[in-house]
Amino acid sequence: MPPDRISSLGEKKLISRIISRSASFFRPSELLGLGDDAALLDMGNEYLALTSDLLIESRHFPPKMSHHDMGWKTVTVNMSDLAAMGAAPEGFILSMALPDLDLESFDSLISGVMEACSYYGAPLIGGDTNEGDEIIMAGTAIGRIRKDLVMMKSGARPGDLIAVTGPLGLGAAGTELLLSGTDTAGFEVAVEKSLKPIARVKEASRMAKSGLVSSATDITDGLISELGELRDASGVGMRIHEVKLPVPPQVSEAASVLGVDPLELALYYGEDFELVFTAPPDAMEELSRIMKVHIIGEVIESPSIEMVDKHGDTYKLHVRGYEHLRP
Amino acid sequence: MPPDRISSLGEKKLISRIISRSASFFRPSELLGLGDDAALLDMGNEYLALTSDLLIESRHFPPKMSHHDMGWKTVTVNMSDLAAMGAAPEGFILSMALPDLDLESFDSLISGVMEACSYYGAPLIGGDTNEGDEIIMAGTAIGRIRKDLVMMKSGARPGDLIAVTGPLGLGAAGTELLLSGTDTAGFEVAVEKSLKPIARVKEASRMAKSGLVSSATDITDGLISELGELRDASGVGMRIHEVKLPVPPQVSEAASVLGVDPLELALYYGEDFELVFTAPPDAMEELSRIMKVHIIGEVIESPSIEMVDKHGDTYKLHVRGYEHLRP
Structure with missing residues (x-):
């Protein structure tokens, strides 16, 4: 048998491997x-x-x-x-x-x-x-x-609402259109999001200063993958609702041109430089007065990532995202 | 004529070009x-x-x-x-x-x-x-x-002595021997310096805490190139003495095997992770009591880099070092 190679692990397991090695050299307070x-x-x-x-x-x-x-x-x-x-x-x-x-x-x-x-x-x-x-x-x-005021991945509590700072899937749609060589006429917003993404630094500053957020991360590795991170760090579960997802029409149109599921672009692909975050319902309402928030679901106790589809049926989502070094 | 390419500039000029662009975006106090x-x-x-x-x-x-x-x-x-x-x-x-x-x-x-x-x-x-x-x-x-206590490149004054923290040319000799594929038996110290260099962090800490040093830099881009940096930042000149340079016999032996000038390895090559620094004579004497210093020359007014050879003749050195992106 060939020796194990790093491609068999994927990026997140590689990083765990690095962190576990750090632990033998440094005190936890240094990390x-x-x-x-x-x-x-x-x-x-x-x-x-x-x-x-x-x-x-x-x-x-x-x-x-x-x-x-x-x-x-x-x-x-x-x-x-x-x-x-x-x-x-x-x-x-x-x-x-x-x-x-x-x-x-x-x-x-x-x-x-x-x-x-x-x-x-x-x-x-x-x-x-x-x-x-x-x-x-x-x-x-x-x-x-x-x-x-620091926002970590670890503060989400059951009952908190889950929100994102902006639309989902546009960066993915733009990137896939460019990669496929398809004519991008009519997809200018998606292409712009892919070629000139903007990090939500201003919104993050408002969120942090408000002290209202219980957990946060960015979704550059894909929404579901990042929800998995919040879940693991917080020891909770996450439920999102298909009908609440802010997926612009351009994403669905691009998905149709590309022959892919628009949810694949919106949930798994990454390339959106939005933030996903949680806050108790009252706090989320207060936040929505100082910035744009798109509520997409709620934190639950059971440690799974669940989707409620447009028919009201609930199913579990497999946590995966874009992983480098994975064949 | 072909357009100018970055290889025509060399690393230091490229960096100047970047810095000059920074200046239009940021206040000097930020840089x-x-x-x-x-x-x-x-x-x-x-x-x-x-x-x-x-x-x-x-x-x-x-x-x-x-x-x-x-x-x-x-x-x-x-x-x-x-x-x-x-x-x-x-x-x-x-x-x-x-x-x-x-x-x-x-x-x-x-x-x-x-x-x-x-x-x-x-x-x-x-x-x-x-x-x-x-x-x-x-x-x-x-x-x-x-x-x-910060040590900068800019504090050297005429009359200061110039010193290095350790031998010159060993890392270069080791690297060149490895690159040439020559048998490295007898050159273990040089090879070790090339394969497992050690940064002078402990010595630097002592130097900084003493408050005795007027300017300092590391010599990873070659001693003469770095002396040029101290000169330019301080607005002075530098004179070094061939007979004072701490070039170990192994460097001369390696140079002979490789058919190169040992001074090329010691002065221009880089790969030595030593520090070069300046201090007024009294301060240098005090420093020599708390750490190893090899005095190699003195800071002069005339803005050149001069070498006094073993016959007592003085000549000017051309400031060059190892430059990336230079053909």
């Missing part, structure tokens, strides 16, 4: 936030939130994405992880490996990074450049959050 | 430490020091380097940048792209990272794993340093 969207460093009254994501041209950037938008997306994926914790962006660090780009492309890539950094209020404070065979962008975002 | 070894974030009485380096298997790891040592080196190159500022390591973040390794190799890679993190006192607090065609390791190290 705050492991398994959450960003790591936390204890700074007294505040946490410093730190997160890193690495993007590879051939794997993470849709076809037709401009260099400018590659730069923008690199910053956005990292800012989305800060948003998930409610942290205010403080800085961004970028390490790149680049093929021998022409200067115009290079400047465009850097402009995309700078515009996004400026948009999110996080100056580019350092980095590294290297030679590579394709564009590899490794970003690290640094943020700050008051300890008593 | 502390740009051009130094690590970025600085203002945290009140302290700076948070942040640095990121990306290593690619085919370009940054010598042949025969084990997965364990790749992990170790990834941490070390980042810790060396913290050491250059005198910052105490607080945490490490690792984003990786990996081919489909067998689990034994994966565990070995992670063990190398963990052992180094533990050695430098910086827990692995987060990261990201991706699929890739070869091993790409992007590390970010976070450290803290009291504002009044």
